[in-house]
Amino acid sequence: MNKSVVISNASSSGVPIVLLIVGAVIFVVSFFGCCGAWKENYCMVTTFAILLTLIFLVEIAAAIAGYVFKDQFKAVIGDSFKISMATYGSDKEMKKAIDALQQEFKCCGGNSSSDWSHVPPFNDTKKGSLPDSCCKNETESCGVGEAKTPLSSKIFPDGCVEGLKEWLDKNIKIIAGVAIGIAAFELLGIIFACCLMKGIRSGYEVM
Incomplete structure (x- = not known):
């Protein structure tokens, strides 16, 4: 990656x-x-x-x-990703990093796409939007209104935390070697x- x-x-x-x-x-x-x-x-x-x-x-x-302490380190990664999500709307570099990560791991949010409902500008329940990078086929404004549709087929169903943990488990063997x-x-x-x-x-x- x-x-x-x-x-x-x-x-x-x-x-x-x-x-x-x-x-x-x-x-x-x-x-x-x-x-x-x-x-x-x-x-x-x-x-x-x-x-x-x-x-x-x-x-x-x-x-x-x-x-x-490997499990604690995995928890740190998960918590840090969620903290990073909070700066999505104010930090352009963080936005790019999270967007790239969501597309790379084919995931949305920390544990699920519902995590974005607490993050500006996606905390507007009327719009019910998600980042475009949550879309399986990423296009401009593809995430608009998708949060209103539970289990939408257009959105990645899994959260990124599990994906990051799996990536860590896979690569830690290389590091150990x-x-x-x-x-x-x-x-x-x-x-x-x-x-x-x-x-x-x-x-x-x-x-």
């Missing part, structure tokens, strides 16, 4: 900061590893091995926490660092 899902939640607002910190940590670890191997410095290689081991353990802990691959390389890095430490120490003992 090439569309963005905006998550407006306090628990997710720190993600960019976390990514920056992770990037800085990786840079520091890489520095110790490269310089230690190049200079054959025992202390730097040892520091590299220790830091890489700590990162490896943190990743395992994060994977366990992610599995334990990539994470396992990275962890395997880190484990190899730890093993090679230990071997290098042993070689450097043996060289010191010979001298």
